[in-house]
Amino acid sequence: MYDHRTFVAATLFGMGAGPGDAERIGADPRGWLVEQLRAQPVPPALSQLGNTADLFERFRAVRAMRKAEQAARADGAAAAAPAIAAMPAMGKPLRDIYFAEVGARTRLAASAAAPLCERLVQFWSNHFTVSIARPEVLAIAGSFEREAIRPHVAGRFREMLGAVAMHPAMLLYLDNAQSIGPNSIAGRRRDKGLNENLAREMLELHTLGVDGGYTQSDVTQFARILTGWTLEHGPDGPRARFLFEPRFHEPGPKTLLGATVREGGQMEGVQMLDVLARHPSTARFIATKLVRHFVADDPPRAAVDAVAASFRETNGDLAAAMRTLIARPEAWDPPLAKLRTPNDLVTGTLRALGNPPLDDKAIHHSLALLGQAPFAAPSPAGWPDRADAWLGPEALMRRIEWARLVANRMGRADAMQFAEMTIAPVMGAATRQSIEDAPDPREAVTMWLASAEFERR
Amino acid sequence: MHASRRRFLAGAAAAPLLLAAPGLALAAAPSEKRFVFVVLRGAMDGLHTAPPLGDPDYAASRGGLALARADCLDLDGFYALHPALAPLLPLYQRREILIVHAVASPYRERSHFDGQDVLESGATGPHLLADGWVNRALAALGAAHPQGLAVSQGVPLALRGAVPVTSWAPSPLHTLAPETIERIRALYAGDKQFAMAFEEGVQGETFVAATLGDDTMGGPMGGAAPGRPPEAKKPGPFATLAEGAGRLLAAPDGPRVAAMEALGWDTHVGQGLEKGRQADALGQLGNGIAALARAMGPQWRNTVVVAASEFGRTVAMNGTNGSDHGTATAVLIAGGAVAGGRVLARWPGLGRERLYQGRDLMPTTDLRAVLKGLLRDHLGVSEAALAKTVFPNSAQVAPMAGLVRA
Numbered sequence: 001m002y003d004h005r006t007f008v009a010a011t012l013f014g015m016g017a018g019p020g021d022a023e024r025i026g027a028d029p030r031g032w033l034v035e036q037l038r039a040q041p042v043p044p045a046l047s048q049l050g051n052t053a054d055l056f057e058r059f060r061a062v063r064a065m066r067k068a069e070q071a072a073r074a075d076g077a078a079a080a081a082p083a084i085a086a087m088p089a090m091g092k093p094l095r096d097i098y099f100a101e102v103g104a105r106t107r108l109a110a111s112a113a114a115p116l117c118e119r120l121v122q123f124w125s126n127h128f129t130v131s132i133a134r135p136e137v138l139a140i141a142g143s144f145e146r147e148a149i150r151p152h153v154a155g156r157f158r159e160m161l162g163a164v165a166m167h168p169a170m171l172l173y174l175d176n177a178q179s180i181g182p183n184s185i186a187g188r189r190r191d192k193g194l195n196e197n198l199a200r201e202m203l204e205l206h207t208l209g210v211d212g213g214y215t216q217s218d219v220t221q222f223a224r225i226l227t228g229w230t231l232e233h234g235p236d237g238p239r240a241r242f243l244f245e246p247r248f249h250e251p252g253p254k255t256l257l258g259a260t261v262r263e264g265g266q267m268e269g270v271q272m273l274d275v276l277a278r279h280p281s282t283a284r285f286i287a288t289k290l291v292r293h294f295v296a297d298d299p300p301r302a303a304v305d306a307v308a309a310s311f312r313e314t315n316g317d318l319a320a321a322m323r324t325l326i327a328r329p330e331a332w333d334p335p336l337a338k339l340r341t342p343n344d345l346v347t348g349t350l351r352a353l354g355n356p357p358l359d360d361k362a363i364h365h366s367l368a369l370l371g372q373a374p375f376a377a378p379s380p381a382g383w384p385d386r387a388d389a390w391l392g393p394e395a396l397m398r399r400i401e402w403a404r405l406v407a408n409r410m411g412r413a414d415a416m417q418f419a420e421m422t423i424a425p426v427m428g429a430a431t432r433q434s435i436e437d438a439p440d441p442r443e444a445v446t447m448w449l450a451s452a453e454f455e456r457r
Numbered sequence: 458m459h460a461s462r463r464r465f466l467a468g469a470a471a472a473p474l475l476l477a478a479p480g481l482a483l484a485a486a487p488s489e490k491r492f493v494f495v496v497l498r499g500a501m502d503g504l505h506t507a508p509p510l511g512d513p514d515y516a517a518s519r520g521g522l523a524l525a526r527a528d529c530l531d532l533d534g535f536y537a538l539h540p541a542l543a544p545l546l547p548l549y550q551r552r553e554i555l556i557v558h559a560v561a562s563p564y565r566e567r568s569h570f571d572g573q574d575v576l577e578s579g580a581t582g583p584h585l586l587a588d589g590w591v592n593r594a595l596a597a598l599g600a601a602h603p604q605g606l607a608v609s610q611g612v613p614l615a616l617r618g619a620v621p622v623t624s625w626a627p628s629p630l631h632t633l634a635p636e637t638i639e640r641i642r643a644l645y646a647g648d649k650q651f652a653m654a655f656e657e658g659v660q661g662e663t664f665v666a667a668t669l670g671d672d673t674m675g676g677p678m679g680g681a682a683p684g685r686p687p688e689a690k691k692p693g694p695f696a697t698l699a700e701g702a703g704r705l706l707a708a709p710d711g712p713r714v715a716a717m718e719a720l721g722w723d724t725h726v727g728q729g730l731e732k733g734r735q736a737d738a739l740g741q742l743g744n745g746i747a748a749l750a751r752a753m754g755p756q757w758r759n760t761v762v763v764a765a766s767e768f769g770r771t772v773a774m775n776g777t778n779g780s781d782h783g784t785a786t787a788v789l790i791a792g793g794a795v796a797g798g799r800v801l802a803r804w805p806g807l808g809r810e811r812l813y814q815g816r817d818l819m820p821t822t823d824l825r826a827v828l829k830g831l832l833r834d835h836l837g838v839s840e841a842a843l844a845k846t847v848f849p850n851s852a853q854v855a856p857m858a859g860l861v862r863a
Contacts, residue, residue, distance in 0.1 A: 175725045178777040193776020197725040200567070200782070210568045210583075216814070219567075369630065371610045378720060379498070381570050388587075391650060392611035393658035394624035400641060400655075401630035434644040443637065450641060452648040 005029045007425040008332050011457045012294060014115030016348030017422045018355070024113070033326050036114040037154045037319040042146070043112070045104050052143040052168055055097060056240030059139045062090050064236065094138045096360075101142025102367070102374045103360030106343075110350035120153040120322070121145065122343065123293055128164045128206060129382035130173040132375050137173050140240060141375035144169035157286065157316035158277035161206065165198075165273060168231055168240035174198035174380065177238060181227040181250025194250075199223035201380045202276070209288075212281030218257055224250040225261060225268045283311040289385070290321065295330045296337045297386040303328045335426050336456040339387035342370030344457060345399065349406060349449060352422050370398055403449035407442040415444035423453040488598075490794070490836055491706050491756060493715045493749070494591050494615055495764035497742070498573060499723035502770040502780060503787030504818065505735045506542070507556045507800055511535030514807040521774040528731040532556075536800040540731045541739040544747040548791060552798030553750070553757075555790040555860060557827050559802050561768060561820030567782035569723070572767030577615035579825070579848045590847050591716055592618030594832050597842035606661070606712035608702040616716040621653065623661030623712070627701060632662055668708045669701065695719050699745035703752025706760070714836075719745065722766060725779040734779075746791050758793030761835045761861060765789075765824060771816050772807060784817035788827055794835055796862050823854045830857035 002022040009029035010017040025032045109118040125145045132138045148167040152160035164170050171177040176198035180187045187193055199222035204210050228249035231238035244266040254261045254268065257275065261268050276282055287308035291299035303325070310324035311317075325331060340348060346366050350356065367373050371390075377383045384390070407413075415435050419427060431451040438444035448454060508524045509515055511534060516523045529537035530546050536556070538546060548554045564575040564583065571583035579590025595605055596619055607616050607624035616622050633641070638659055645651040698717060705711045721738035728735045742764060750757050769786030785805075790797065805811050805819035813819045825848045832838040832847065833856045844852040 175777060175779075178726060180776050182776065187776070195725050195775050195777040195779065196781050204568050204570075210566075210571050216567060369628075379569060379723075387650065388617060389611055391654050392607060392609070392624040393622075393654050393661055394607070394626055394628070395610040396651065396654040397633075397658040397662055398610065398628060398630055400633060400637075401628070404633065404637070405630065428647055430644055430647050434640055438640065439636075443640065446637065447640060447644055451644055452651045455651070 002420075002424050004335055004425045005332060007423070008335055009033055010115075011348070011422075012331065012335070012338065013119065013326070015109050015112075015118060015344070016351050016457070018110070018351040018353075019421065021351075022421070030326055033116050034323055036116040037322055039154060040114055040117050042150065043108055045108055046146055046150075049101060049104060049142060049146070050097075052140045052147060052240045055139045055143055056136075056168065058093055058097065059136060060237065060239075062094055065090055094135075097139045098132060098141065098375070099360040099364050101145075102364045103358075105142065105145070105374065106347055106350065106363045106367070107355060107358075109347045111355040115351075116322075117153060120318075121150050123290075124149045124153055124160065126377065126382040126385075127289065128160075128170065129377045129380050130169045130375065131377055131380075134173055137169050137375070140169045145375075152318070154319040154322070155317075156277075157282075157311070157318055158273065160318075161273055161277055162270075164206070165202065165226075165229065165269070166242040168238075168242065170198070171229060171231060171242070172238075174201055176226055177230045179223060179227050179230075180248045181224060183251055184227060184249050185247040186245075187248070187250070194220070194223050194227065196220060196223040199226055205381055207276040207285070208279060208281040209285030212279070212285060214257060217255075221254045221256045221261075222272065224254050225256065225272055228266065229269055277316050280308075280312060283308045283316075287311055287321070290325055291330075292385050293338075294325055295328070297388075300330050303330045336453060338457050339390055340455055340457050341383065341385075341390055342367060342372035342399075343374065343383075345455065346370065348422075348454070348457070352418055353410075366402065370402060371395060399455060400446070400450045404442075404446045406449060407445035410442070410445055412441045413445055415441060415448045418445070419448045419451075419454075422448075423451070426453050427451075428453065488713060488836070489756070489759045491713050491715075491753070491760040491792075492591075492831070492836055493702070493706070493717065493760070493762040495742070495745075495762060496573070496577060496613055496615060496716065496718045497722055497738075497764055497766035498718055498720050499569060499738075499766070500572075500768050500770055500782055501722045501738070501766035501786055502724070502728070502735050502783075503558060503560075503766075503785065504769070504772065505539050505728075506739060506787045506789065507532070507536050507538060507558055509535060509558070509804065509807065510537050512804070512807045514809075514811075518772050518807040518809065518812075519774070521778060522728060522730070522780060524730050532800055535804075539736065539739050541736040542743040544743040545791070548747070548750060549798060553791060553793055553795055555795050555797035556800040557788045557790065557802065557822060557857075557860075558800055559785045559805050559818055559821045560765075560788045560824050560827060561785040561822075562824045564768065565784065567768065567784075569767060569782070574614065576765060576767045576824070577613060579615075579828075581850050586849070588618030589613070589615035589716075590828070591615045591714060592620050592622065593847045594836065594838050594842075595620040595622075595714060597838050597847055598836060604712050604714075606702070606705060606715040608698050608715055608717040613716050613718060616714075621657050623657045623664075625661055625665050625701070625705065627697065632666060633659075664708075664711065665705065668705055668711060693741040693744060695741040696744040696748040699749040700752045703749040707753045707756045719764070724770070725775065725781060726777045728770075728774075728779040742789070746789075750791070750793075760792040761794050761831055762791040763788065763828065763831060764791075765828075769818055772812055772818055773816065784813045785820035786818065788824065790827075790831070790860065794861050796859055801857075822857075825851050825854045826857045827860070829854065830860045832856075834858070835861045 006025050006029050010021050013033050112118045130137050132141050144167050148163040174197045175195045179195035180192040182193040196219050200219045203214050228245045230245050232241040232243045287304045288299050291303045307321050307324050311321045314320040434447040435444050510526050528540050531537050562575045563581045564572050574583040577589050578586040580586045605616050605622035610626050612624050645655050719742050724734040765788045769783040770780035771783045775781050803821040805821050829843045
């Protein structure tokens, strides 16, 4: 009953098999996946973590404390001594918010009844990367994923794109909050101006793709269009609420992708997001990334064509695109075409172990150790989705050493039972033999977790 | 030395796969020359690294990004060094730092990711090659050069390719017991990709343990440390990596060629002047190169380090006290083998009409000319290989002469 197709549904499309998953998937793995593409309620474990506006207030409080402390230090006042003593602890509440987000999203992926949805949340969150390398983003990276990504993974691409473009985390991470039209009211008065970071990365990484047919002039024009897409602002800095600020907006018509955009304030950007979401280059770019994620590092052309056509014909219906992908034979055979990223590996291990109670920091520590702390991708391009980026010699040694660490924690577990539950349909003779021949349960568990069958999906 | 060599060879001998590979025949007397490529990801502002203060248009063109002469470290009256690179000034004075300015790869668009692909692959455009020029240089050298080392968990594109390389980054995890290594070897017997990476990993780990001893421990290296801006700590994670890399490269039986990465250059906001985000990244780089030089000890005289970025940044300040993606930038070359103590450039000028597309420093030197000159004169890669395989279709780009000491 645990056959190849069940394995692929559970592991390639989901987060790996855990206790009861094979039974849950049943006789129709494809149907089990398609069923998950219906709107899912926000899981209770997430809804209590807070919203962006509130979480950002915590960042503002910490920053205000730091500023006060620096001022006191500059004054040399003895009264500042207690504040200075508290200094190293100031960032802790923000880091704790981040750890809680990491723990919650990982535990959810390790336990969800709709693991395909969790994989899609993580896929799109990576497509629209924000990074905690920017301190302003630390407390709101998780709420960004919850608010801008999660509601739309089986909805419309245009809706997700709009939610992302208006989200404070993205406006801060890619600097648009500060971009000001040089001829706008604020631009003329303050000698401030354009920042093309978000405009460029939206064209290159979020929609058209680098070969999607745009020029440097399009980047600059799009940046002008997006001026005014910023955050509510008080005398003590921004609040994490979207605001279109007309005084920042560059006046006049703009020309983008060969078309003239008439002066229209915020509507200019809204119209351009429509154009970008409908653009055939976007369909092709998104389809290529989806097929790379669910089929192979080098995406087969026929599958990309089919998913791109579905994306185009349904006006960016992401559930329809996924149904097309799920129906492609390339996704189901051969199995194990993709390497599990460190995040997949940790999540898959926790799921196999029945989502054991681990604290937030322990989960984060494992992910960081293996090189993939959530919301910390090295660039706006997000984490790579190819094996050659993840299978460096040092990286593989860490995976094995981490497997050994998990095995030590598990004590006298029956590795073969876990192997049967997770990788039975694809388990090769060498792996079976290595588990059987292991001299003790810990070594046997190490063999299971380190096996290529478990390390791939 | 004998103990470490024995352990290293033991690791290699147990790896028949590796002994068959070119570039790893340790029996041949290895060259003493060392070469390190540092990929500066995110577009380093060459006009901050080595500001051309003598250019009459410098202050006007850079506007709010113009550094004050009083803050800079003068090099030759025309060029100066950014103050955050102060750790490199003594090296410059010993003629161990060479800066080549107004340099660009063949790539002329402004995508970080395509730009880095060209920088690392050595191709004439993005996504033409799946391996890197450093690896192909190792292949061209054949057995005379022992293996390459990636100073990171993964292997950057520059060092990927047919010649097996190892990778290292400080790890708090425990190394595997010899029996476990044997079992994993059997476990991966049927999976070529895992088997290859594992043998390289075992060999690297054995060597690192022998060379660095108990000092291989480190904090988790997974991306940014949450909530701590990269500038908060000195000398910084890059210097820690560089120090370790230096010790490994200095070992007689160690790697001779390494690749590392330094981040933090993409300063669209708050680029700053003598302080700020670009200065922080420069400080990390300067401290790192200084740490590498110290760790390499006497072998520093056999070493060339070249640090290059995918492209530079706009000459003028953007609207948010930063700069956007540009074209030409500076290349920083360091090492005891370098003919340094100077800045080389066919300086294009900073007047508006002199800028590339009216916004960027005009490229006047092809990055491949610099790299080919270093590979030919330092490592001894043949010109034919440089023009055909290391940098394909680059016959018209002559290697730059005189970059290393005669």
